[in-house]
Amino acid sequence: LAKTTQPISMDSYEGQEVNITCSHNNIATNDYITWYQQFPSQGPRFIIQGYKTKVTNEVASLFIPADRKSSTLSLPRVSLSDTAVYYCLVGVDTGRRALTFGSGTRLQVQP
Amino acid sequence: NAGVTQNPKFQVLKTGQSMTLQCAQDMNHNSMYWYRQDPGMGLRLIYYSASEGTTDKGEVPNGYNVSRLNKREFSLRLESAAPSQTSVYFCATRRGTETNTEAFFGQGTRLTVV
Numbered sequence: 573l574a575k576t577t578q579p580i581s582m583d584s585y586e587g588q589e590v591n592i593t594c595s596h597n598n599i600a601t602n603d604y605i606t607w608y609q610q611f612p613s614q615g616p617r618f619i620i621q622g623y624k625t626k627v628t629n630e631v632a633s634l635f636i637p638a639d640r641k642s643s644t645l646s647l648p649r650v651s652l653s654d655t656a657v658y659y660c661l662v663g664v665d666t667g668r669r670a671l672t673f674g675s676g677t678r679l680q681v682q683p
Numbered sequence: 684n685a686g687v688t689q690n691p692k693f694q695v696l697k698t699g700q701s702m703t704l705q706c707a708q709d710m711n712h713n714s715m716y717w718y719r720q721d722p723g724m725g726l727r728l729i730y731y732s733a734s735e736g737t738t739d740k741g742e743v744p745n746g747y748n749v750s751r752l753n754k755r756e757f758s759l760r761l762e763s764a765a766p767s768q769t770s771v772y773f774c775a776t777r778r779g780t781e782t783n784t785e786a787f788f789g790q791g792t793r794l795t796v797v
Contacts, residue, residue, distance in 0.1 A: 606784040615687075615773045615788025616726070659725065664784060670716055670741065671777070671786055673726040 576660045581678040590647040592677050594660030597641050603663030605636060605643045610657045610676070619658075620645070647679075655681045685709055689774050689789035696764040696796045704759040704792050706774030714777045715757040716741075716786070717749060719770040726773060732757055764796045 577595040584590045596605070604623050608616040620627055622634040622643070633646040647654055657676040665672055690705045708715065713734045718726040728741030732751040746768060748760045761768060771793050777786040 602782070604782055604784050613791070613793075615775070615791055616786075617788070618785045621784055661784060664782075670714075670728050670731050671775075671784060672728070673718075675723075675725045 576662055576674050578658075578660050578674070578677045580675065581680070583680050583682065584650055585682050586651055587649050590650050590654070590679060590681075592645045592647075592658055592660075592679070593642055594645070595642045596660070596662045599640050599662050605634065605640075606661045606671075607632070607634065607645045608659040608661065608673070610659065612656075616659060616673070650679075650681045652681050652683065655679060687774055687776055687787050687789040689772075689792050691792060692790065693793050694795070696761075696794065698765060698796060700764050701760065701762050702764065703761075704772055704774075704794075706757045706759070706789060707755050708757075708774075708776045708787070709755065710776055710787060711754070712776040712778050712787075713754070715751065716775045716777070717747075717757070717759045718773045718775065719743065719768075720773060720791075721770050729759065729772075764794075766796045768794065769796045770794060 604621050606621045607619045609619050610616040620632050620634045622636050624636050627634045635644045657678050659673050659676040687708045716731045717729040720726045727743050729747050730749040732738045735754045738749050750758045771791045773791050774789045775786045
């Protein structure tokens with residue numbers, strides 16, 4: 573399973589665009605890249621998944637370069653309600669068919 | 684359509700007591716999981732069930748047992764609670780294919796062992 577590295581924390585202000593980058597140098601050919609969001613006292617929530625290039629949905633965009641060794645989650649015009657922990661995951665533990673979560677990036681949005 | 688439902692939401696146990704955490708899903712997913720999350724940490728896999736009738740250990744199974752009662756329900760049991768098991772427990776489900784990485788989580792059970 574590919575190991576991921578992402579910043580421990582980030583600060584931003586309302587209205588700004590936030591980009592969180594995740595490194596995954598050992599990503600396998602079949603691995604998808606997935607981001608989850610977790611608010612305090614709640615379970616994680618799936619945000620976006622991608623394999624290559626760019627994926628966009630109503631919540632975020634995911635940019636993946638050609639070598640796929642990193643990915644960037646982009647949150648446009650954040651608000652206070654985007655304060656959360658964001659997890660980058662790569663692939664599925666095929667033995668356990670489970671998702672492995674690291675420590676995530678704690679995003680704090682200030683007014 | 685409730686998704687993933689966990690009970691109870693909160694529980695305080697004394698050291699040595701036992702309890703069962705309940706999880707039920709109405710999404711018709713094959714795979715179900717139990718994770719624990721300690722303060723400021725990521726989630727760690729305790730046990731998982733790839734399909735009805737099967738269960739397997741995750742990263743941190745010691746002190747826990749599980750039962751996949753049917754496709755909908757996956758329970759986690761603490762036979763003799765210890766303070767080190769104070770944590771938030773999350774149940775999750777996933778359709779279970781190799782490329783599908785969208786999991787659905789319950790609201791969690793906040794457990795304190797004193």
